[in-house]
Amino acid sequence: MSCCDKRTHDDVSEYYGRVLQSSSDLQTDLCCSVEDLPHHHRELLANVPTEVLEKFYGCGSPIPHLPEGCTVLDLGCGTGRDAFICAQLVGDSGKVIGIDMTDEQLAVAQKYERPNTRFLKGYMEDLSAVGIEDNSVDVVISNCVINLSPKKEQVFAEIFRVLKPGGELYFSDVFADRRIPRELQQDSELLGECLAGAMYTEDFRRMLQRTGVPDHRIISMNATAINNPELENRIGFVNFTSTTVRAFKLASLEDRCEDFGQVAVYKGTIPHHPHRFEFDNHHLFETGHPMLVCGNTAAMISETRYAPHFQVTGDRSRHFGLFDCADGIPFIEDDGAGGCC
Ligand SMILES: C[S@@+](CC[C@H](N)C(=O)[O-])C[C@H]1O[C@@H](n2cnc3c(N)ncnc32)[C@H](O)[C@@H]1O
Structure with a gap:
């Protein structure tokens, strides 16, 4: 890992481990509300500990369809809101593995581990370091995390390495309608707020293609307001969306x-x-x-x-x-x- 990548990881960990204490500390309205969840998922939320919910920093609800019996991997699980919802859906025959690099976030998730959940400290750019093998995962989910990576293409390569053939990537993230200037990408507040690292949609498509995934599908795309005059001043020329995407590991897809x-x-x-x-x-x-x-x-x-x-x-x-x-x-x-x- 280069020193710049390490600095990005450290800045992001600092933001989620120490700067933010709860969802209400976020400076934008990117974080999605409970009302965005379908009714049957809201019922499951009632079984998720309050401490977990108070530190939810997601921008969507990437809870996969048909998860029963699946191995689900949650990248950047944070305190584990989505992982704990999935754990109820995969049942006893499935399992949920959450990966996060920030001790403070992980400590909360680990406190509430269940028989079918495991939370591991690690980096999504290198899933082999935490023992995730090739072709071993049915569904990879992630909620507002990939934008934070300094090595996004490596993250996608890792995802499609660990997915089984026919497996699915189902994730929510912040996307931008243009490339974000390099100097703004160094701004740790804009980065931490999931703005500066947002993927330009066309570059995301190209990245997936280079990873061997020639087609992906948009499930929902919601325009997002920054709602903070100071941040708006710095990066308001970019239009952001909170988008949920599905993509499959299938050799038969064409471009x-x-x-x-x-x-x-x-x-x-x-x-x-x-x-x-x-x-x-x-x-x-x-x-x-x-x-x-x-x-x-x-x-x-x-x-x-x-x-x-x-x-x-x-x-x-x-x-x-x-x-x-x-x-x-x-x-x-x-x-x-x-x-x-
Ligand atoms: C915006 S929060 C989202 C957390 C969680 N998905 C949720 O919805 O509440 C981003 C999380 O991703 C983690 N993270 C960021 N970059 C990471 C990386 N490269 N590897 C592992 N975790 C990462 C952070 O530590 C933080 O917990």
């Missing part, structure tokens, strides 16, 4: 959506989603309603743990050209179904 005439039908069997399932911000599957999907979407729902919940007909034996995504304009926090791509 564009291709049309093979495949059709998917959602069976209505994912718990709490009997009538419709929003796979991403332009795929709202209605139960029983056949939908033409591109090869990548077909792979994401038929070569992963989602497979029992969809009937996909057709294969890639006949190609009909590029998939028409014209109707598939992504929507931002809208319930309407777009087309598909």
